[in-house]
Amino acid sequence: MTKIEKVGSFESKITVYVVVCWVLAACGGLMFGYDIGISGGVTAMDDFLIKFFPAVYQRKLRAKEDNYCKYDNQYLQLFTSSLYLAALVSSFAASKILLSAAAQRIWMIILARVLLGVGVGFGNEAVPLFLSEIAPVQHRGAVNILFQLFITIGILFANLVNYGASKIHPWGWRLSLGLASLPAAFLFVGSVVIIETPASLVERNQESQGLSTLKKIRGVEDVDAEFEQIKMACEAAREHAPLIIGVMMQVFQQFTGINAIMFYAPVLFQTVGFKNDASLLSSVITGLVNVFSTLVSIYGVDRVGRRKLLLQACVQMFISQTAIGAILLVHLKGSNSLDEGLAGLVVVLVCLFVMSFAWSWGPLGWLIPSETFPLEIRTSGFACAVSSNMLFTFIIAQAFLSMMCHMRAFIFFFFAAWIVAMGLFVLFLLPETKNVPIDAMVERVWKQHPVWKRFMDDYDGKEDVKNVGMII
Numbered sequence: 111m112t113k114i115e116k117v118g119s120f121e122s123k124i125t126v127y128v129v130v131c132w133v134l135a136a137c138g139g140l141m142f143g144y145d146i147g148i149s150g151g152v153t154a155m156d157d158f159l160i161k162f163f164p165a166v167y168q169r170k171l172r173a174k175e176d177n178y179c180k181y182d183n184q185y186l187q188l189f190t191s192s193l194y195l196a197a198l199v200s201s202f203a204a205s206k207i208l209l210s211a212a213a214q215r216i217w218m219i220i221l222a223r224v225l226l227g228v229g230v231g232f233g234n235e236a237v238p239l240f241l242s243e244i245a246p247v248q249h250r251g252a253v254n255i256l257f258q259l260f261i262t263i264g265i266l267f268a269n270l271v272n273y274g275a276s277k278i279h280p281w282g283w284r285l286s287l288g289l290a291s292l293p294a295a296f297l298f299v300g301s302v303v304i305i306e307t308p309a310s311l312v313e314r315n316q317e318s319q320g321l322s323t324l325k326k327i328r329g330v331e332d333v334d335a336e337f338e339q340i341k342m343a344c345e346a347a348r349e350h351a352p353l354i355i356g357v358m359m360q361v362f363q364q365f366t367g368i369n370a371i372m373f374y375a376p377v378l379f380q381t382v383g384f385k386n387d388a389s390l391l392s393s394v395i396t397g398l399v400n401v402f403s404t405l406v407s408i409y410g411v412d413r414v415g416r417r418k419l420l421l422q423a424c425v426q427m428f429i430s431q432t433a434i435g436a437i438l439l440v441h442l443k444g445s446n447s448l449d450e451g452l453a454g455l456v457v458v459l460v461c462l463f464v465m466s467f468a469w470s471w472g473p474l475g476w477l478i479p480s481e482t483f484p485l486e487i488r489t490s491g492f493a494c495a496v497s498s499n500m501l502f503t504f505i506i507a508q509a510f511l512s513m514m515c516h517m518r519a520f521i522f523f524f525f526a527a528w529i530v531a532m533g534l535f536v537l538f539l540l541p542e543t544k545n546v547p548i549d550a551m552v553e554r555v556w557k558q559h560p561v562w563k564r565f566m567d568d569y570d571g572k573e574d575v576k577n578v579g580m581i582i
Contacts, residue, residue, distance in 0.1 A: 122246040122328040131327070134300030135240050136256040138233030140293035143264020145230060146369065147397065148286050149507075151272025151390055154380060158283040179515035187508045233297055235496045238480040239488060243307040244327050247547045251411035251477055258473035259404045264293060266397035273390045309340050309488075309549070317341070339549045352556065353491050355540065356479035360499035362532045363475035364506050366427055367525030368467045371396075371460060384453060392457050399461045403468035415544040416474055417536055423470030424533035428526050430463035435522030442519065471532070475499075478540075481548050482555070 152158050159167035237257050245253035271289055275282035305327070311320035320340070324333045379389035410419060434456055441448055448456065483491040513521050541559045543551065556562045 121330045121332050123330060124246075124249075125327075125329040128244065128327045128329065131244065131304045132241060132253055132256055134296075134304055135237050136260040137293060137296040137300050138237035139257040139260030140264040140267075141233055141290070141297055142230050143261035143266075144268045144290050144293050145264075146261070147265035147268025147393075148272065148290065151269065151276070151393065152283050152286050154389060155272075155276055155283045155286075157280040161280075161283075184508075184512070187511050234476075234499070235493050238476040239492050240304070240307060242477070242480040242548060243309050243488075246328070247545060249412060250481060250548065251416070251544065252408045254477040254480060255404065255408045255411060255473040257476055258468075259401070259408065261472070262397070262400040262404045262468060266394070266401050269390065269394040269397040273387070273394055276387065276390055308337070312340055336547075339547065342549070352479075352482040352484070352551070353487075353494065355482060356491055356495035357498045358535060359475050359478050359540075360495045361502050362528070362535065363471050363499065364502040365525065365528040366467055366471050366532070367431060367506075367522070367528075368464070368472065369503055369506055371463070379453075379457070395457065396461055396464050400464050400468045400472075403465040404473060407469035407473045410469065411474070411477070412544060415542050416478060417540060417542050419470045420474060420536045420540070421533060423466040424529050424536070426466035427463055427471075428529045428533075430459045430466070431522045431526040431529065434459045434463075435519050435526065438519035438522065478543065481543055482551050484552055 156167060238254055241254045241257060242250055268286070271286050275286045278285060305323055306319075308320040308324040308327070311317070311323060321333070321337055324337055324340075325331055328336070379392045384392060407419065437448075437452055437456060437459075441452055447453070479492055479495040510521075513524075517524060539561060541555045541562070543555055546554045
């Protein structure tokens with residue numbers, strides 16, 4: 111156990127039990143991350159292409175084939191994107207995932223991806239909310255980012271698996287897809303072990319259980335002030351302005367271009383001239399950068415704040431995307447390859463881009479929506495935000511290779527323009543939520559913001575909630 115920490119009138123200490131709950135819940139990110147990382151590597155394996163996409167394989171072999179278009183195939187993109195369409199209407203059915211490893215036809219492998227998407231959608235909705243609701247206010251950002259950390263670990267694990275499986279002929283791709291059952295199993299075990307959150311129990315009129323659960327996860331007996339705030343939040347009628355922020359954070363997360371790069375990193379690196387093994391190894395390098403940069407966010411989010419991390423990252427991502435686009439525009443034509451130095455520079459720029467995303471829009475795209483919704487719409491509001499994420503992930507995954515074929519290097523300028531819009535959104539519309547109790551967001555954040563306060567109506571319990579909420 112650790113020493114008791116006090117923020118205002120809220121006391122807590124970190125116990126072994128609550129840390130176990132955090133880690134088990136965050137395994138939902140492991141499943142999502144593994145899928146993100148596995149897709150691009152598998153679609154770059156010759157054995158997989160020969161089995162399911164022989165036309166793409168033949169196109170890949172042609173020396174004069176257009177670099178930007180050799181992977182442009184709607185069914186190949188559907189293999190990646192089908193998971194996210196299913197996640198729009200998710201419930202937990204990830205145990206069906208082994209179908210993908212045993213697939214013999216295109217429809218079988220796409221059906222398996224759809225079933226996996228059901229599980230991914232369930233986890234992506236439940237896990238960030240759970241982590242935000244059980245975390246102490248002073249550590250909420252770091253605890254929630256465990257979800258993103260596990261996503262990055264899943265991506266790295268997938269990249270390592272792909273690198274090894276690419277040398278196993280002709281069934282290495284089956285190993286890559288089949289191992290996705292491991293993170294699904296971890297999440298299943300976690301869902302059995304972890305507890306309900308106090309807020310969800312109070313919402314269902316189980317106040318005594320909610321109080322005992324709060325004491326258990328805080329590790330102290332004196333939780334009356336925090337419990338009273340949770341009860342007031344359940345009773346208060348509030349406006350739904352945070353829905354705009356929640357949805358836009360999730361949509362913008364996709365329009366950074368990150369998933370286009372992470373899905374298709376091996377394909378992208380092959381496009382600029384790397385051979386198959388080298389492209390998979392480059393993906394491992396970006397995966398390592400992703401993991402370690404997420405640790406920066408865990409350390410800094412509750413110290414530096416959300417807005418500063420997001421704005422700094424917008425600058426770094428814009429420079430990276432613009433530089434990649436400029437290099438490809440000038441030096442990569444239809445059938446040539448970049449020389450070794452320029453190809454290495456592209457890898458460095460991709461790493462800089464991934465680095466900035468990993469400590470900003472990656473984790474905070476999940477954290478901010480999960481902590482800003484009022485309690486009575488928290489679940490439905492966050493579900494709407496996650497559905498927006500899955501919808502635009504599907505669109506990007508389904509369209510990226512075709513966009514790269516038609517837009518060529520300009521696709522990177524396309525994402526750079528979106529990053530400018532994201533920076534302006536943060537600058538003018540996104541409030542800072544650092545160290546604000548999750549159930550005091552309306553009074554402490556939304557009603558104080560120069561733009562959003564005009565959309566928030568007063569309610570009878572305003573002063574009571576405000577008095578409890580002003581703890582810092």
